[in-house]
Amino acid sequence: MDDCKCTSCCSCGMPLDNKSKSKKDSCYCLHCQDQESGKLRSREEVREGSIKSAMRIMGKTRVEAAKMADEMMPKLPRWQKKEEKEDDSCCHCACD
Numbered sequence: 584m585d586d587c588k589c590t591s592c593c594s595c596g597m598p599l600d601n602k603s604k605s606k607k608d609s610c611y612c613l614h615c616q617d618q619e620s621g622k623l624r625s626r627e628e629v630r631e632g633s634i635k636s637a638m639r640i641m642g643k644t645r646v647e648a649a650k651m652a653d654e655m656m657p658k659l660p661r662w663q664k665k666e667e668k669e670d671d672s673c674c675h676c677a678c679d
């Protein structure tokens with residue numbers, strides 16, 4: 584495991600601190616990576632999670648929240664890769 588210096592999750596953009604950081608991969612948060620298997624959530628699952636939290640935390644409508652997620656996700660390192668790899672344990676963010 585390489586110890587990257589990400590301050591926010593490379594998959595969903597949520598701020599990382601000692602509580603929210605994945606124990607398996609320091610690029611990701613607890614929500615994006617299964618803490619037992621190390622498996623990462625799919626793009627669709629991450630998108631859905633972002634929509635739900637924007638609705639809950641910011642009081643957005645579903646349409647507004649979906650628009651935000653669709654604008655934000657392409658900017659995150661995990662989704663900038665050209666090809667989808669089977670083993671997605673490293674997000675290839677700029678800090679590693």
Ligand SMILES: [Zn+2]
Binds near residue numbers: 596611
């Ligand atoms: Zn995340």
